[in-house]
Amino acid sequence: MTVTLADVAARAQVSPATVSRVLNGNYPVAASTRERVLKAVDELDYVLNGPASALAAATSDLVGILVNDIADPFFGIMASAIQNEIGGPGGRAGGERLAVVCNTGGSPERELTYLTLLQRQRAAAVVLTGGAIEDPAHLAAVGNKLRRLADAGTRVVLCGRPPTPEAIAITFDNRGGGQQLTEHLIGLGHRRLGYIAGPEERTTTRHRLEGHRAALAAAGIEDDAERTVYGRYDRLSGYEATLELLRRDRTLTAVVAANDTVALGACAALRDSGLRIPDDVSVAGFDDLPFSIDAVPALTTVRLPLAEAGARAGRIAMGREEAPPGGIATVRGELMVRGSTGAPRAK
């Protein structure tokens, strides 16, 4: 039914070994023979059997990219950059590798299961993106898996994830970014700032919030716990959290959001509450996703070099770039001041 190597060999009048060598091209084969084989491959429409090949060679060309939410451009942009470097078909890199992205939906179990699946497939490399869940049990389980993967020869790289002893990491300076952002707001004169955080158990959430609080502390502004609301990394969450913040303290002059998407929700809530941005309330986001510049007013935010970080992680995963010293590279964000933040109204 299906065409096998042997069929090609028979047709080209050579041994299967030769066909294999022509296809893999790492062994001398006479030009005439090669041609004959290629012709047979073509005529028979032969397609290599991946599993068989992976089994025999004990390697595979699968590379896994784990993301928390594939519908979120934050991950989409990184994934795209990684995939590009990984090689995939037509990518910058050579060989044909199957770069696949796996959507964990932020669930620890799914993350683990995908890792196992990738391990089953003897993946060549795995890149984990985005914040991690801070549950110790889960962290240990993931660490364990990563170690095993590495032991089995799978290259493991983290991108936009806090470093762990088990892998090379390209990490974002979320803390620093958060701090810069809040410093900017404080510099404008704000003293009553609301903060909309992401899910409480995510590292990204914690780091950004810590940066915010550090800035507050440095300016001697008391950090009222009332002024922080936790939510999800989506628009609706930003909307609701803003309403809640307003309910708690209508005199807020600025809202700092966990990311741009949340910030957009915050803007909507403010507008619906009859407040103008930034005249009545300033709003700031994080990430600088493409749409942030199109908000009206354009969003002040911290730009994270998602594509660059992804590309670098991808290259490292392919062994085309050396790991950073110490296995950790920290990438800083850049404050982008735009129209959504301004001085608070004089009281």
Next chain:
Amino acid sequence: MTVTLADVAARAQVSPATVSRVLNGNYPVAASTRERVLKAVDELDYVLNGPASALAAATSDLVGILVNDIADPFFGIMASAIQNEIGGPGGRAGGERLAVVCNTGGSPERELTYLTLLQRQRAAAVVLTGGAIEDPAHLAAVGNKLRRLADAGTRVVLCGRPPTPEAIAITFDNRGGGQQLTEHLIGLGHRRLGYIAGPEERTTTRHRLEGHRAALAAAGIEDDAERTVYGRYDRLSGYEATLELLRRDRTLTAVVAANDTVALGACAALRDSGLRIPDDVSVAGFDDLPFSIDAVPALTTVRLPLAEAGARAGRIAMGREEAPPGGIATVRGELMVRGSTGAPRAK
């Protein structure tokens, strides 16, 4: 070095066959034996060798999802929905399948290569999303590949892609949506509408444009070729195209964009040109991506049920839902009238 089935068998004092059967669970195994095996698996930290298993069983649990641009939420949303139904770990569906998304970047060659790679891996199913390239040679090549895949037992489903004889398709009524949108604008009184199209060779582009023109024709409005500009499906393209449209005819009262992202770029260009939306110029998008409602004013657009369509495609791909009659299901968009469109200023 690595633990194999045989190791587990030895430890559990059974034959490899028994271990395999315990793991696959489709053959009677005494409870006590099963337990012993499971214990050994656990103690040894055994991980099945995917390729070996796929080779022996001549099947695989890989499912491929092809997207044009993974950084675009349009695809992200569909991919996410598909993946959810496919099963992946923790998905609604049972078994553990490796649902992977492949980013073609809109390139025909990459599309083909990914298809071959998937074929190599003997994928269980493949879902192709988004518009197709209208190059006859490429269409034929893809059709060919799809047929082969289907012959080899891979289920092939198209989602948001024009139907082809080779596969089941969930298709969007882009033409109808485009028509509705333009009818809405005409109904408001617009007579001089600019159109920013996507890449010329994409089916999606053509269909939406055809709908637009059909509406124009029905209203007896002459379709000036000058009023259509082709571009890419991104923001910058919308920005530049709008500037160009304005250059050609400053009296335009409405701009219809190929999708929401492009529309956002158009809005920016209009604002930068000192025009107000919708007072001076109305703007309409397509897709109703999440951020569209956050634009100011909120974008009038055609909502496409991306998630629903994806979910359905996913279920069909897994054989958990019957194919639609004739193998084609057409999904309509829903006109969402919002603030970005209004009556043109009285002249």
Next chain:
DNA sequence: AGCGTGACAGCAAGCGCTTTCTATCTAGTG
């Protein structure tokens, strides 16, 4: 008591490819 019948467990033959080792042939060398 004799035997058919399930319920399990094991044997062994591959699945389709890679790769080591060997065989063959040609050409260069002293």
Next chain:
DNA sequence: CACTAGATAGAAAGCGCTTGCTGTCACGCT
């Protein structure tokens, strides 16, 4: 001109798992 090195090609042994076919028991029936 015998001899060796280099270049190719082939034989065959797996890679780790699945599964059809064969046992082997322990029962329960006549």
